[in-house]
Amino acid sequence: MSIVIVGAGLAGATAATELREQGYTGKVVLVGAEEHPPYERPPLSKAYLLGSDPFEKALVHPAEWYAEHDVDLRLGVTATGLDTDAHVLTTSAGDLTYEQLLLATGSEPRVLDLAEEAGVPVAYLRTVEDSDRLREAFGDGRRIVVVGGGWIGLEVAAAARTAGSDVTVFEMEELPLLRVLGPTVAQVFADLHREHGVDLRLGTGVGAEDLEGADLVVAGIGVRPRVDLAHAGGLDVDNGVLVDARLRSSVPSVLAVGDIANQAHPRLGRRIRVEHWDTAIKQGKVAAHNLAGGEEEYEEMPYFFTDQYDLGMEYVGHASAEDEVVVHGSLEDREFRAFWLSDGDVVAAMHVNDWDAGDVIKAAVESGELPEDES
Structure with missing residues (x-):
C-alpha cells in the first residue's frame, strides 16, 4: 500500500517516522516545498533566532535518515492539485498515485498590507530563511517594529532586544496575549517586555507613519491554514480541514494533521485547530497509526511553550x-x-x-x- 504525505514539516516527518517505527513496510512518499529536510519551527523564533543553536539542531532527522529508512523524500516539490476520486496528487514534479494521503501542509503568515503598501522593509516568520533575515536585521541601534503582540511577535521582540535593537511592538488589544491568557497573566508579559526596554504600544492600531524609519517591520498578525489543496480535492474545509476524532477528513482516504486540522476533539466536545509544535508531533503519530490500519482517536490536550528573556x-x-x-x-x-x-x-x-x-x-x-x- 502506498502512502503519500504532503508537507515535509514536523507533522509530516513525524508521521513518516512513526510509520517506519511501527513496522509499516509499504511505500511512503514525503513531499515538501522547501529545499531543506524537515525541521522544527519553534527554534526559528527562539534559540536559532538568538544564534545560540545551529540549524542542524532543528532538523527532525539528519538528511540521510530518509533514504536509510526507505522514505522517498521529495524536496522542492509543490503539490498543485488533488483528485480524490482517482487517488492522484498533482505536483510540480509530476503526478503521484496513492492509496492513502496525509495532508500536513501547515500554515502561512497573514500579510500586513499596510507595510507592503508603504514600501517599508517587512518580514514574516515561517521558514529558516525568514529567521536568517530577522537575525541579520537585528543589532545595536537598529529599529525593529513588530506588529502583533502574540507569541511570535513577543518572541521576536525578545530576540531583537537581546541583540541590542530598539524595539516597538504594536498590539490592538489592551495587553499582549490578552485573548489567550486573560488580563491577570497577560500583564506579566507586558511588564516583562517593558522592563527589557520594549516600547509597547497597546490598545492602538498602527499607521504608515508609525513604520517610517524602521530598519525592519516584522508582521506577527497570525497565520492562515494552507487549505488550497484540500479545496482542490473537494474536502470539507472551514478554518482548516474538517477532520473527525481519528483525523480523517470528509474523504476517508485522506487524513489531515497539524496547523490545518480542525478536529472534532473527543474530550473537549468541540472543534479545535491548534498551531503548535506538540500537536504536530502527536497528531502525526496518531495519523500514522490510522494510515496503517488503526482506529485511534486523538485525545491530547493542547500544549505549548515559550522562552522570552x-x-x-x-x-x-x-x-x-x-x-x-x-x-x-x-x-x-x-x-x-x-x-x-x-x-x-x-x-x-x-x-x-x-x-x-x-x-x-x-x-x-x-x-x-x-x-x-x-x-
Whole structure:
C-alpha cells in the first residue's frame, strides 16, 4: 500500500517516522516545498533566532535518515492539485498515485498590507530563511517594529532586544496575549517586555507613519491554514480541514494533521485547530497509526511553550480569557502556576519558571481539579 504525505514539516516527518517505527513496510512518499529536510519551527523564533543553536539542531532527522529508512523524500516539490476520486496528487514534479494521503501542509503568515503598501522593509516568520533575515536585521541601534503582540511577535521582540535593537511592538488589544491568557497573566508579559526596554504600544492600531524609519517591520498578525489543496480535492474545509476524532477528513482516504486540522476533539466536545509544535508531533503519530490500519482517536490536550528573556513557560489545556484564573506563587517574581477554571473545573494550566510543575499542571487539566497551593 502506498502512502503519500504532503508537507515535509514536523507533522509530516513525524508521521513518516512513526510509520517506519511501527513496522509499516509499504511505500511512503514525503513531499515538501522547501529545499531543506524537515525541521522544527519553534527554534526559528527562539534559540536559532538568538544564534545560540545551529540549524542542524532543528532538523527532525539528519538528511540521510530518509533514504536509510526507505522514505522517498521529495524536496522542492509543490503539490498543485488533488483528485480524490482517482487517488492522484498533482505536483510540480509530476503526478503521484496513492492509496492513502496525509495532508500536513501547515500554515502561512497573514500579510500586513499596510507595510507592503508603504514600501517599508517587512518580514514574516515561517521558514529558516525568514529567521536568517530577522537575525541579520537585528543589532545595536537598529529599529525593529513588530506588529502583533502574540507569541511570535513577543518572541521576536525578545530576540531583537537581546541583540541590542530598539524595539516597538504594536498590539490592538489592551495587553499582549490578552485573548489567550486573560488580563491577570497577560500583564506579566507586558511588564516583562517593558522592563527589557520594549516600547509597547497597546490598545492602538498602527499607521504608515508609525513604520517610517524602521530598519525592519516584522508582521506577527497570525497565520492562515494552507487549505488550497484540500479545496482542490473537494474536502470539507472551514478554518482548516474538517477532520473527525481519528483525523480523517470528509474523504476517508485522506487524513489531515497539524496547523490545518480542525478536529472534532473527543474530550473537549468541540472543534479545535491548534498551531503548535506538540500537536504536530502527536497528531502525526496518531495519523500514522490510522494510515496503517488503526482506529485511534486523538485525545491530547493542547500544549505549548515559550522562552522570552529569562522567562520560560509551559501551558496545557484550552481556556478563554473570560475564565476564572487562580494563581499559586508570585506574579511579581515571575515564578508561579496559573489555573483557568470554567464552571469550577480546571480547563487549562501553566507554569512560569517553575520547572517542577510540569506534571502538576498536566494532572490538574486531566482531572479538572485545582491542586493545593504549595507556594
